Amino acid sequence: MDKLKVQEIKNIIDKLEEKEYLKYIDMMSKDNRESVKKLALGLSKKLDKSRIETERLIKLFEIEEHFIEKGNTLIGGIDEAGRGPLAGPVVAACVVLEKNPMIKKINDSKKISEKVREELFEEIKNNSISYGIGIADNNEIDSLNIYGATMLAMRRAIEMCDIKPDFILIDGNQAIKEISLPQKTVIQGDARCSSIACASILAKVTRDSLMKEYAKIYKVYGFEKHKGYGTLEHVDAIRKFGVTPIHRMSFLGKILEQN
Secondary structure, eight states: OTTSOHHHHHHHHTTOOGGGHHHHHHHHHTOSOHHHHHHHHHHHHHHHHHHHHHHHHHHHTHHHHHHHHTTOOOEEEEEEEOSSOSBSOEEEEEEEESSOOOOTTOOOGGGSOHHHHHHHHHHHHHHSSEEEEEEEOHHHHHHHHHHHHHHHHHHHHHHTOSSOOSEEEEESSOOOSSOOSOEEEETTGGGTOHHHHHHHHHHHHHHHHHHHHHHHHSTTSOHHHHTTOOOHHHHHHHHHHOOOTTBOGGGOHHHHHTO
16 A cells, blocks of 8 residues: 555545445555545545445334334335425325335435435436336316325326335325225325335426426426425516416415405
8 A cells, every 4th residue: 555656545445345445444544644544534434424324224214124024015105296386296206115225315305405316316216116106287286186186196106106015105194095005104204214205306306307397388487496386486477477387276366366
């Protein structure tokens, strides 16, 4: 190690697998150069951070593990995105897991950045047994109300799974009606369950992508920024330009009255 230049050492540790960290931390700590000792310290902090994340991910799967021990082999986590906006659909996702995928950074979609959500989108799909995405549009929201439309989107998400779950975990405190699958509601499940966290990310990324596409059609509303939520910019656009075919008329009463 002492025959290598500092930059050469840095290039090596940048490519290391985690199982090799301790070996290189030990070697670099014995190096007389302060710059190499700093690299050892940095790698040690990286290892500590990784271990903390591993412990978090193990804990995040505890609820699923509980139901697996009871004989359920395919746990489906369900969450939705888009209950509150003034425009666009509500989107639900179901992610079916049989074991802990240990995907770093998975969490409640609201707690991670858009960039991280998009990075995790494909990784979640690739590491799940199955997944499904269900959508209820603004007309169905107006017809059924947001609760009914959300339940519809969730049922559709389950139906879209190639391999169906044998047990489902649902974010929140409202069970899904009109399904025969055993289910359990989990308050703040998107921050407590791996499968629900994964579902929250798929639902959020899917809905955001749809709203970005709508932004290309309805260019003056700023859908790519607020995703249909009732921001001042959005409300001002409704008052100035009127409603679009994707607005939820049942959500716009007071806004239209003030126009």
